Amino acid sequence: MMKYLRNLFIACLCLLISEISFAQKAEIRDPKIMGMLNEVSANNLETLIRKMVSFHTRHTLSDTLSKTKGIGAARNWIKSEFEKYAAESGGRLQVSFDTFTQPADGRRIKEPVVLKNVMAILPGTDPNDKRMLMVSGHYDSRVTDVMNIKDFAPGANDDASGVAAVMEMARVMSKHQFSCTLVFVAFVGEEQGLYGAANLAKRAKEEGWNVHLLMNNDIVGNTYGMETDIKDNKSVRVFSEGVAASETKEQAAARQSAGTENDGKARQAARYIKEVAERYVDQLEVKLIYRRDRYLRGGDHTPFSQQGFAAVRLTEMNEDFNRQHQDIRTENGFKFGDLPEYVDYTYLQKVTRMNMSVMANLALSTQEPENVGVVTSGLTNKTQLKWDAPKGKTPYGYYVLMRETTSPFWERKFFVKENQATLNYSKDNYFFGVQSVDENGHESLVVIPKPIR
Structure with missing residues (x-):
């Protein structure tokens, strides 16, 4: 009996070791990307946020003439910071206002007003690579009354945190070269109706920009969940839509x-x-939320989704609504308001690195394979995939990805x-995708195959 139990234990141990070995996955980090991530400074992020708070209010309709207060002073300062980074980049970073006139809407815009997004564009080095990768936050702020343009509206977390992340990324990444174009943007008018993002998304569509991905950072610096008392400095949410708002009838049928x-x-x-x-950021868990945004809410990625671009929202895991859209006040010994002392700057540093790792890995990758298809000319329990090489630089190879139909993540890569x-797996039972990869392991986005005969 003892010998049987000993043999059973050894067999179970071997099986466990085998399972652990099978589950192991090598993660190769590009030293160039790691070098950029290590430059992201929590102190810099705090300095940027405190400077934005110092403008008293950044309400979209606030003062545009003062040099120290209001939306005008804030946007001029953001632009001047981008221009410093441009000088450090040897002039490659191109800084500008995206200026437009927003008509009255009978709601939160009482009369026509000139608004300005602040943009910094780092052109790609490959003329055949038309991809544009965008990262954004909104620099306007508000208090409880969305039409209050006078009172102190610090907006430290909503959304100076997102803008600070964008600015820090521009500072670091503009010193490097990438195949495709990077766009760093601080949106205006989010609190009044997503107007800055809507204008730029429309412009991008009309001018034929290949916006490959927009990562919108809105409320990304808090780690405390109101009411639940959850403190979480490891998790961040990514909101993404499943079915595009721009889907045609033919696309819906397919x-x-x-x-x-x-x-x-x-x-x-x-x-x-x-x-x-x-892969690149330690102590980070990315939570995929299968919604375009939080329940019945929206953000600056929404207009880009509506124009047919891939756009997602990044947001802290647990929000503190005592710090959002609140008049600055103290009630029963509790201080309300979106103040800089309530931002977790090491967490914001982690979120900034998260954005940067994705943007850099994708910007250094070859483009996606083209005309990816699954052959459907005959009944078979195998899956045959075909595709054409991408434009521009030739990939080192390709990954064919596979997952169960019930799985939220890709499970295997060939x-x-x-x-x-x-593959000896049926297209009836699995989903497949294809992405290109270069010799340094930088992967493109995944392309879902279409049926071909």
């Missing part, structure tokens, strides 16, 4: 036939963000050098 309602461009981008960010692959 999606329904293939069952790919969970594989829209934004959802694929969210999976990519999780994989890359958790590396191939050719432009085709046949």
Whole structure:
């Protein structure tokens, strides 16, 4: 009996070791990307936020003439900081206002007003790579009354935290070169109706920009959950839509036939963000939230989604609503308001690194394979995939990805050098995707195959 138990224990131990070994996954970090991440400074992020708070209010309709207070002073300062980074980049970073006139809306815009997004663009080095990767936050702020343009509206977390992340990324990344174009933008008018983002999204569509991905950072510096008393400095949410708002009837029919309602461009981008960010940033867990935004709410990524671009929202895991849209006041010994002392700057540093790791990995990658298809000419329990090489730089190879239909994440990756692959798994039972990869392990976004005969 003892010998049987000993043998059973040894067998179970061997099985456990085997399972652990099978679960192990090598994570290769590019030293260049790690070097950039290490430059992200929590002290810099705090300095940027405190400076934005010093403008008293950044309400979209506030003073534009003062040099020290109001939306005008705030946007001029953000632009001047971008211009400092441009000088350090050798002039490659291009800084500008995206200026437009917002008509009255009978709601939160009482009369026509000139508004300005602040943009910094780092052009790509490959003329054949038309991809544009965008990262954003909104620099306007508010108190309880959305039309109150006078009172102190610090907006430290909502959303100076997002703008500070964007600015710190621009400072670090503008010193480097990437294949595609990077766009760093501070939006105006979010609290009044997403007007800055709507204007830029419309412009991008009209001018034919290839906005490959927009990561919108809104409320990304708090680690405390009101009421639940949860303190979490490891988790961050990524909101992504499954079915694009711009979907046509033909696209809807194809999606329904293939069952790919969970594989829209934004959802694929969210999976990519999780994989890359958790590879590069320690003590980080990216939570994929399968909604465009929080329940019945919206953000500056929404207009880009509506224009057909892949756009997602990054937000802290647990929000503190005592710090959002609140008049600065003290009641029963409790101080309300979105003040800089309530921002967790090391957490914001982690979120900034998260954004940067994704943007850098994607910007250094080759472009996606083209005309990716799954062969449907015959009944088979195998899956045959074919695709064409991408434009621009030739990939080192490709990953064919596979997951169960019930799985939220890609579960397996098969590396191939050719432009085709046949797997001993049925397309009836699994979802597949294809991405290119260069010799340093930088992956493109994933392309979902279409049926081909």
